[in-house]
Amino acid sequence: MYGLGILRGMAVTAKHFIETYIDDIKWMSRGGRYYNDEALSVRQSLKGTGAITVNYPEEKLPTPERFRFVPFLVTDDPPPGQMWGHDWCTSCGICAKVCPPQCIWIVRGKLPNGRPKPEPEEFYIDIDICMNCGYCSEFCPFDAIKMDHDYELASYDRTSAHIHDKARLSKPLSYWRELAPQKSAAEEAARELKASTKGKRRSNDDDTPQPTLSEEHQQDLYYQGAYY
Amino acid sequence: MTIEVVADHDAPVIYTDPVESASAKLKESFGEVLAEDSRDGYEGFVVEAESLPEVAAYLRDECGFNYLSSVTGVDLIDENKLEVVYHTYSIDQGGGAVVLKVQVDRDNPEVPSLTPMWAGANFQEREAYDMYGIRFTGHPDLRRILMWDGFEGFPMRKDWQEPFFEEANKPFGSRWPGGDVIRAEEKNPFGKNVQYPAGWVPDNIDFDVDTEIYEGVTVTPQATPGLKTDKVIVNMGPQHPSTHGVFRMVVTLDGETIVKLDPVMGYLHRNHEKIGERNTFIQNIPYTDRLDYLSSMSNNHGYVLAIEQMLGSEVPERAEWIRILMVELTRMVNHFWALGFLLNDMGALQTPMLYLYIERELILDFFEAAAGSRMMCNYMRFGGVAYDLPTHVRDQETMSFLEELVYERLPASLEEFGRLVTNNEIMRARTIGVGYLSPEDAINMSAAGPLLRASGVPYDVRRAEPYSYYESLDFDVAVRYNGDIYDRYLIRLDEIYESMRIVRQVLPYLKETKGGSIISGKPQYAIRLPRGGEAYGRVENPKGELGYYVTGQRRASNPDRYHVRAPSFINLTTLGPMSIGHKVADIVAILGSIDIVLGEIDR
Numbered sequence: 001m002y003g004l005g006i007l008r009g010m011a012v013t014a015k016h017f018i019e020t021y022i023d024d025i026k027w028m029s030r031g032g033r034y035y036n037d038e039a040l041s042v043r044q045s046l047k048g049t050g051a052i053t054v055n056y057p058e059e060k061l062p063t064p065e066r067f068r069f070v071p072f073l074v075t076d077d078p079p080p081g082q083m084w085g086h087d088w089c090t091s092c093g094i095c096a097k098v099c100p101p102q103c104i105w106i107v108r109g110k111l112p113n114g115r116p117k118p119e120p121e122e123f124y125i126d127i128d129i130c131m132n133c134g135y136c137s138e139f140c141p142f143d144a145i146k147m148d149h150d151y152e153l154a155s156y157d158r159t160s161a162h163i164h165d166k167a168r169l170s171k172p173l174s175y176w177r178e179l180a181p182q183k184s185a186a187e188e189a190a191r192e193l194k195a196s197t198k199g200k201r202r203s204n205d206d207d208t209p210q211p212t213l214s215e216e217h218q219q220d221l222y223y224q225g226a227y228y
Numbered sequence: 229m230t231i232e233v234v235a236d237h238d239a240p241v242i243y244t245d246p247v248e249s250a251s252a253k254l255k256e257s258f259g260e261v262l263a264e265d266s267r268d269g270y271e272g273f274v275v276e277a278e279s280l281p282e283v284a285a286y287l288r289d290e291c292g293f294n295y296l297s298s299v300t301g302v303d304l305i306d307e308n309k310l311e312v313v314y315h316t317y318s319i320d321q322g323g324g325a326v327v328l329k330v331q332v333d334r335d336n337p338e339v340p341s342l343t344p345m346w347a348g349a350n351f352q353e354r355e356a357y358d359m360y361g362i363r364f365t366g367h368p369d370l371r372r373i374l375m376w377d378g379f380e381g382f383p384m385r386k387d388w389q390e391p392f393f394e395e396a397n398k399p400f401g402s403r404w405p406g407g408d409v410i411r412a413e414e415k416n417p418f419g420k421n422v423q424y425p426a427g428w429v430p431d432n433i434d435f436d437v438d439t440e441i442y443e444g445v446t447v448t449p450q451a452t453p454g455l456k457t458d459k460v461i462v463n464m465g466p467q468h469p470s471t472h473g474v475f476r477m478v479v480t481l482d483g484e485t486i487v488k489l490d491p492v493m494g495y496l497h498r499n500h501e502k503i504g505e506r507n508t509f510i511q512n513i514p515y516t517d518r519l520d521y522l523s524s525m526s527n528n529h530g531y532v533l534a535i536e537q538m539l540g541s542e543v544p545e546r547a548e549w550i551r552i553l554m555v556e557l558t559r560m561v562n563h564f565w566a567l568g569f570l571l572n573d574m575g576a577l578q579t580p581m582l583y584l585y586i587e588r589e590l591i592l593d594f595f596e597a598a599a600g601s602r603m604m605c606n607y608m609r610f611g612g613v614a615y616d617l618p619t620h621v622r623d624q625e626t627m628s629f630l631e632e633l634v635y636e637r638l639p640a641s642l643e644e645f646g647r648l649v650t651n652n653e654i655m656r657a658r659t660i661g662v663g664y665l666s667p668e669d670a671i672n673m674s675a676a677g678p679l680l681r682a683s684g685v686p687y688d689v690r691r692a693e694p695y696s697y698y699e700s701l702d703f704d705v706a707v708r709y710n711g712d713i714y715d716r717y718l719i720r721l722d723e724i725y726e727s728m729r730i731v732r733q734v735l736p737y738l739k740e741t742k743g744g745s746i747i748s749g750k751p752q753y754a755i756r757l758p759r760g761g762e763a764y765g766r767v768e769n770p771k772g773e774l775g776y777y778v779t780g781q782r783r784a785s786n787p788d789r790y791h792v793r794a795p796s797f798i799n800l801t802t803l804g805p806m807s808i809g810h811k812v813a814d815i816v817a818i819l820g821s822i823d824i825v826l827g828e829i830d831r
Contacts, residue, residue: 006654008647009649009652013579044622045622046624051583065618097399108407124407126411133513133606134600138751
């Protein structure tokens with residue numbers, strides 16, 4: 001029959017329409033359709049039926065650990081009364097060299113006697129150019145630069161606000177642990193492993209197996225931790 | 229019974245590989261005008277410019293290499309020469325490419341055009357003219373294609389420098405350890421950032437842009453006999469919702485019927501290839517994400533395959549399975565988008581598109597958990613992938629997420645989508661028989677991907693020249709025979725089902741190889757080529773054959789030439805011929821059925 005295809009299609013639309021409202025009503029009684037993390041996590045998943053719109057900015061989807069947006073610098077947890085602690089960055093320059101759009105500028109620190117100091121004097125990232133590729137954190141040998149999850153960086157002034165300096169970039173280690181608990185734990189394990197095997201010569205007749213990272217930790221790291 | 233083997237030295241050699249047999253035939257017939265490319269790491273034949281059409285015609289008609297995939301210019305500045313590289317494939321026999329090269333003097337580069345033979349060369353030759361200044365004699369419409377009319381210079385030549393030129397190659401020296409924080413715009417502030425050619429006074433310009441497009445569409449007052457009507461030229465775009473970006477079609481209309489259609493592109497041009505030549509090899513991977521931003525995983529895949537050929541790196545088993553998983557999910561994502569927008573363009577506003585988006589969203593969630601970004605994945609590396617699979621996707625264990633996705637969720641929702649649209653009478657009326665492309669034309673115009681296969685040509689790079697583990701996977705090459713919009717719609721649905729089949733086969737291997745290595749060797753950020761040469765990596769992108777042509781010298785950290793054979797760009801060749809004779813409203817549907825992405829067209 002001519003027009004049957006259209007009617008069938010309409011039935012599908014009606015089904016979605018009804019499902020959406022059933023879902024809305026169902027979650028209304030369980031903490032509300034809006035501002036309800038549990039509802040969001042179910043309705044956005046494979047189990048979700050009907051259609052849902054996440055009402056950004058009131059509602060936000062959680063970001064996974066590997067999410068990457070504009071980098072930040074990791075420092076030690078700050079001593080009381082200070083904003084941040086000792087820089088992990090040694091100003092080795094790998095991030096500046098590998099950065100595809102070349103948005104990182106580093107001024108290497110100098111000791112009074114003129115020799116290089118393993119700490120950056122200045123560190124700038126032009127976030128207008130940054131393409132969020134994550135190479136800097138991927139190839140940093142000291143875990144000193146990490147990708148942030150804060151994606152709300154719009155501002156009225158492009159010329160000054162979008163060049164992040166060292167003060168703006170530095171964030172304490174506790175912030176990173178909060179952001180990516182699994183990944184930061186894996187990184188700590190990898191660093192410890194590296195420190196424990198460092199300096200020990202491997203002999204060929206040594207049968208004791210080399211200590212390796214656990215599988216869960218490997219899964220959380222870039223290249224399964226092969227870069228450490 | 230024993231068979232006595234008698235060595236017969238005069239017997240003709242029988243080649244099983246089509247490339248070998250074609251090469252032998254070419255050498256035999258054209259020995260005096262072509263020579264094998266003798267440079268280390270290079271392949272193919274260097275042909276004398278005058279005999280190119282003859283050799284190409286022989287290759288097409290006698291050897292069966294009837295598909296001109298890629299045409300590109302190369303600047304050999306040290307030898308003061310420009311080179312044009314042609315990659316031809318055989319649709320019937322599959323296999324690798326016969327590569328023809330023409331080298332001409334850099335100061336007076338003239339090459340006979342292959343457009344009269346292969347319509348698919350049209351845009352690519354225009355691009356080579358635009359970027360390198362190579363003049364193709366006999367080309368019907370040799371204009372700039374990506375740069376604007378009146379642009380001075382040829383940007384891909386090695387001695388051409390952009391206004392904010394810093395250094396020939398990255399990494400730039402100023403970034404470390406001095407930290408010279410100067411933005412390009414501060415070096416050359418607004419108002420002073422225009423460069424004029426020497427002796428050129430901007431006030432006395434007598435220059436009208438786009439004159440050449442409108443040439444040949446002379447208005448005839450008596451287009452329809454008996455009626456006093458004019459032909460009308462309509463500019464559709466560059467700002468038009470149905471062009472999927474900034475893309476312009478200059479349409480000549482007789483009443484509402486299309487007489488001629490000329491695509492105009494380049495509004496999003498950023499010279500991806502020049503950027504690629506400035507970049508180091510690894511820096512290019514995130515840039516390839518931005519080509520066809522809907523299928524960034526596939527873009528990564530083609531590029532890493534090309535560079536792996538040059539590096540000679542092995543890929544661990546688990547990494548290969550992860551790559552196939554990602555690439556096939558990308559194909560689904562891309563087709564969800566393509567189908568949704570095709571319907572959107574035809575007036576089924578939002579509803580079907582958003583239903584597919586719900587499914588697309590789930591896959592993007594997985595990409596986000598695996599790679600850290602939904603669309604700009606930057607996931608593949610030379611010799612493997614960056615990350616292992618994530619432990620969880622949206623609080624669900626990854627493998628169970630993927631299984632539920634391809635066994636339960638997607639089949640159900642696709643079946644529902646079929647009910648929603650496939651038999652809809654309005655949709656059928658608007659698409660069946662509209663935008664017909666014959667198989668001969670499709671091959672001749674170098675169409676690729678679903679566009680080619682919907683015209684009844686079962687050509688798929690995954691089968692024709694298998695890469696990765698595709699040879700061992702069980703899937704069919706989807707093919708439809710009517711060559712109209714409806715078939716292009718159906719074939720995308722077919723391909724989603726085939727991709728689902730592949731993903732189902734990949735999942736057990738992923739479980740089996742859990743904990744296996746995902747990258748070969750220690751990851752490096754500064755990669756240098758062990759040997760010089762060229763590589764052409766091609767993959768079956770959701771939109772068609774995506775190829776990367778890369779050349780580099782030994783110990784180099786940057787490519788000398790980096791070219792992208794963009795499927796959307798070349799598929800657009802078919803837009804004009806397909807549209808002729810249809811109504812204005814059909815253009816939108818025809819364009820939607822090609823499935824273009826401007827990031828890839830304009831590069």
